[in-house]
Amino acid sequence: MKGILAAVAASLLASVCIASPVERATGPFLTPIGDQTWLIGNDVWSMTQGPTYGVKLMYKGRDCVGEAVGHYVSYNGAASNLNWTSASIIKNGTYKGVTFIDVLFTAAEGDMHWVIFEGQHGAYQYFVNHHLPTLGEFRTLWRLDNTTFPNGHTATKDEELPPLSEYLPQNKVQDETWLKPDGSGYITKYDWTSWTREQDYFGVYGDEVGSWYIHPGKDYYNGNHLKQELMVHRESSSGDAVQLNMIHGTHFQVSSSDVFPDGKMWGPWLWYLNDGSRTDAAARWEEELAEWPYAWLDDADYQARGRVSGKLVLSDGRPAANASVFLGDNNPTKTALDMGSTYYYTGYADEDGSFVFENVRPATYGLQAWSSGGKLADVSTTFLQNDVVVTAASGGSDDGETELGTLTWAVSPRKKLFQVGEFDRHSNGFLYGGAPWQHALVANCPADLVFRAGCSPVSDWCFGQTYKGNWTIRFKVKEEPAAAPRDPTLIVSLAGYSSGTSSTIYANGQVIGNLTSGAPGLASDPCLYRSATAAGEWRYFEFPVDTGLLKKGVNEVTFQVTRNTTWHGFMWDSIILEW
Known part of the structure; x- marks a missing residue:
């Protein structure tokens, strides 16, 4: 004042x-x-x-x-x-x-x-x-x-x-x-x-x-x-x-x-x-x-305001350093981005996974957390704890304090065969990813691309795919795939998607899935045709890969765009193959 x-x-x-x-x-x-x-x-x-x-x-x-x-x-x-x-x-x-x-x-x-x-x-x-x-x-x-x-x-x-x-x-x-x-x-x-x-x-x-x-x-x-x-x-x-x-x-x-x-x-x-x-x-x-x-x-x-605090630790023992934390709808039926009926709070954990929300309106919330990249770049899971009750401070020493203590965030125990891009729900790190908002930037990305996992810099992968063509990830498997106890899983995390573009996904030439315009989970957000370069609405997909499709040595995963619309398509976050 x-x-x-x-x-x-x-x-x-x-x-x-x-x-x-x-x-x-x-x-x-x-x-x-x-x-x-x-x-x-x-x-x-x-x-x-x-x-x-x-x-x-x-x-x-x-x-x-x-x-x-x-x-x-x-x-x-x-x-x-x-x-x-x-x-x-x-x-x-x-x-x-x-x-x-x-x-x-x-x-x-x-x-x-x-x-x-x-x-x-x-x-x-x-x-x-x-x-x-x-x-x-x-x-x-x-x-x-x-x-x-x-x-x-x-x-x-x-x-x-x-x-x-x-x-x-x-x-x-x-x-x-x-x-x-x-x-x-x-x-x-x-x-x-x-x-x-x-x-x-x-x-x-x-x-x-x-x-x-x-x-x-x-x-x-x-x-x-x-x-x-x-x-x-x-x-x-x-x-x-x-x-x-x-x-x-x-x-x-x-x-x-x-x-x-x-x-x-x-x-x-x-x-x-x-x-x-x-x-x-x-x-x-x-x-x-x-x-x-x-x-x-x-x-x-x-x-009337309260306070929420706690600490997030991954199930592998790491602190959830700099994780994104969010107080939103309890027992959510919408994505965190789509919530909007009442009041919502965002923040980040510190290096040891501790977080605090100040001046929170009293209500019952669902607490979510996800990777912001960095030390959590490989974490593909999302944390959720419902029934976080916030009460208003009224003058007592503990009034208005909701202390959640140490919370365990389950992460995947599987081994990664390759990862392209940090898992952070943004296109940051890729070519043009996170550039200032500008129309038609995705048109600068190529129709065809080959990325060598473990050799190519992340910036060789472009932030968005819009043209008909093949984007291929080549990666090495150092052991016989038959020795794997379970089939591998291809995780595809999209920072955004604008409809009108469809892709077929191959592993060593065999179809393992698709990303089809209008299919469940692929309703359109306007990110790519409305100047966004870092994010639209985040999507997450898992595609099983038969172990028999892989071999010791060099393998390929290919995203083949079979139908496209100008300035529409896929904005990438991270692609992970694990077993």
């Missing part, structure tokens, strides 16, 4: 530049100005909120929306915008000596809150569900003046948004994707994607004004560590600078169709205005992180 207190001192100077009626304001306000129309703001900024859209955002003497659409809340893409039927101040408060109001806008689906402090450059926002339908996408967003906000910023990308003049209809190649006029590459909004749970601050900015979203708490997001979402972009139909707040998204998933309980809260997050300085926005992120969970929010469920 240091940023709020410092802003009070600057508010007198800022208010000189802001148009009436904010010039006359002495603190945060909500003023009805017509039928289903209100003016909200404080002594620094103001916005005119209509039944759907917030427009005329006055800050630093200018209208930051201009001819753009403004602020709105919607679900299932742009199909359903929320319509506000009433507005009221539900709380007048003071926090650390600074006054604030909580303004509630009501809609049939739920309540949108704007918490506005005196002197604050922006406002806190949160949404409480009451009647949202089963859905995949839910978002708030600003569509702002394209001349005031020419640049975009995420944790992984910072540059000028493409000019609208380059979006030529004759060059459109697919959904929100165009060939550049000079033919040098592509323009697509999906290049502005970033990892949701690693995000600090993101937004659009110019030389004089910046508009940012800061989410210090992320437990209301759907998905796990692999969750990635579109953050900012240029609106192709109008040129608006878009600051997109995907608080429940599906842009890179197979599906996320969730039912939300009454009272599910997204937020609060901070919508922050400044002079366009990224350094200032970064500093504000640190301040907000230190303040979360926010003490000013008078909500018992929000304030």
